[in-house]
Amino acid sequence: MNPTLVAAGIVVLLVGTEAFFTVLEVLNLRHQETAVEAERDWVIEELGIDDPEEALAYERVQTGVSALRAWLGLAAVLAVLFTGLFADAVAVVDGLGLSTFQEGVVFVAGAVVVAQLWSVPFDLVETFVVEEVFGFNNQTLGLWLRDTLVGTVVGLVFAVPLAGAVLWFVGNVPVWPAAAWALLVAFTVAFTVIKPRVIDPLFNDFSPIEEGELRAAVDEVFDRAGYQTDEVYEMDASRRSSHSNAYFTGFGPAKRVVLFDTLVESIEPEELQGVLAHELAHWREGHIWKFVVLSAVQFAVIFAALGVLVETPALYAAVGTPQVPYVGLAVGVLVVGPVTRLTSPVQNYFSLAYEREADAYAVELVGGEEMAGALAQLTADNLSTPFPHPWYETFHYDHPPVPERIRRVRELDPEVERESTETGVDPAAD
Numbered sequence: 365m366n367p368t369l370v371a372a373g374i375v376v377l378l379v380g381t382e383a384f385f386t387v388l389e390v391l392n393l394r395h396q397e398t399a400v401e402a403e404r405d406w407v408i409e410e411l412g413i414d415d416p417e418e419a420l421a422y423e424r425v426q427t428g429v430s431a432l433r434a435w436l437g438l439a440a441v442l443a444v445l446f447t448g449l450f451a452d453a454v455a456v457v458d459g460l461g462l463s464t465f466q467e468g469v470v471f472v473a474g475a476v477v478v479a480q481l482w483s484v485p486f487d488l489v490e491t492f493v494v495e496e497v498f499g500f501n502n503q504t505l506g507l508w509l510r511d512t513l514v515g516t517v518v519g520l521v522f523a524v525p526l527a528g529a530v531l532w533f534v535g536n537v538p539v540w541p542a543a544a545w546a547l548l549v550a551f552t553v554a555f556t557v558i559k560p561r562v563i564d565p566l567f568n569d570f571s572p573i574e575e576g577e578l579r580a581a582v583d584e585v586f587d588r589a590g591y592q593t594d595e596v597y598e599m600d601a602s603r604r605s606s607h608s609n610a611y612f613t614g615f616g617p618a619k620r621v622v623l624f625d626t627l628v629e630s631i632e633p634e635e636l637q638g639v640l641a642h643e644l645a646h647w648r649e650g651h652i653w654k655f656v657v658l659s660a661v662q663f664a665v666i667f668a669a670l671g672v673l674v675e676t677p678a679l680y681a682a683v684g685t686p687q688v689p690y691v692g693l694a695v696g697v698l699v700v701g702p703v704t705r706l707t708s709p710v711q712n713y714f715s716l717a718y719e720r721e722a723d724a725y726a727v728e729l730v731g732g733e734e735m736a737g738a739l740a741q742l743t744a745d746n747l748s749t750p751f752p753h754p755w756y757e758t759f760h761y762d763h764p765p766v767p768e769r770i771r772r773v774r775e776l777d778p779e780v781e782r783e784s785t786e787t788g789v790d791p792a793a794d
Contacts, residue, residue, distance in 0.1 A: 367681035381702035392756035399751030412744040423749045433486045451684040468531040468690030480516045503604045534689040541671035549660045560614040570597040581633040585640045595620040608745040612643040638735035645722035670696045715762035732777025736770045
């Protein structure tokens with residue numbers, strides 16, 4: 365295989381993929397602007413977004429900063445790969461007099477640190493310019509620096525041993541992709557268990573919901589579902605941002621529902637019950653386990669591809685390095701990354717199904733209007749634009765768009781349907 369053609373193929377794959385997603389971003393912006401203007405009254409009255417133009421401006425700025433970050437990052441990667449800088453870095457590591465395995469560990473640690481340093485200026489702009497201008501940022505520079513440092517350390521603690529184990533497999537296990545796959549699946553399960561109790565508390569404080577109106581609302585939802593309420597927590601998200609959200613995480617003894625304190629402050633108890641019921645459905649239907657299975661399938665495909673790439677001499681010749689495993693894995697990951705992005709609709713398909721399932725259960729438990737109100741409040745709190753371009757939605761959305769969700773939860777609610785029949789008003793209409 366010709367190394368020049370391999371190098372050209374890498375460039376075409378990386379640049380072509382980024383160009384494709386940039387086109388999607390542009391299409392989405394234009395579609396959002398047209399749709400928001402056409403549905404302006406609905407956006408204001410139904411979602412409670414008082415200034416739709418501000419939401420569009422936020423979308424434009426976020427998209428622009430994200431695209432700039434992506435293209436500069438890609439330019440840096442290509443420059444490092446094909447100007448000799450990558451080969452020089454490998455030569456420096458090779459000159460340390462270490463074993464190939466030790467060289468790989470040092471290389472991975474260096475890559476984690478370099479990636480974090482590269483992200484610093486972009487993170488600063490996103491936090492202290494974009495989020496600040498639109499009124500979301502509550503972080504101090506000191507807190508941001510602490511988060512960045514802790515995040516880097518956590519990344520090293522997990523990435524270095526994991527990568528080291530994979531490198532050891534490459535050198536010592538004939539069917540190393542299978543061994544690496546098994547390790548990563550086991551790590552995914554273990555990380556899902558330890559993250560809520562070990563990792564998340566490094567960044568946020570989590571408090572059990574206290575007695576009062578909120579606790580009563582929580583208890584009512586869980587009582588209806590036949591669950592205990594010990595694993596519902598309020599997170600101090602407001603220390604960093606005024607964005608609001610809720611999520612379900614973990615499984616087994618580590619499973620919990622987390623409510624942002626910003627959400628608790630902005631939402632009515634009945635609407636909060638809708639959010640809780642939705643998150644509880646993920647718990648009830650085993651969606652975390654299902655995602656683990658999906659991830660396992662994805663990992664199998666990735667490691668099968670890496671198994672071929674690591675054994676391809678032309679890959680190393682294309683970037684001017686000796687044929688050492690950590691180089692093959694690093695370049696292989698760069699090649700596989702775009703393929704993963706381009707196949708994201710597959711995983712999104714399952715995620716969308718799980719989200720619709722969770723919405724349906726929330727309606728069954730608390731009602732359609734409560735869930736619709738919660739969705740509207742979350743959209744307004746986060747200044748989200750609700751009308752994605754269909755192609756953008758296909759590749760980026762793992763939740764159905766808000767208008768679809770609101771329409772559907774109302775259609776699923778027999779009480780709303782009965783009121784519609786009696787009054788002649790269609791509650792599902794936009």
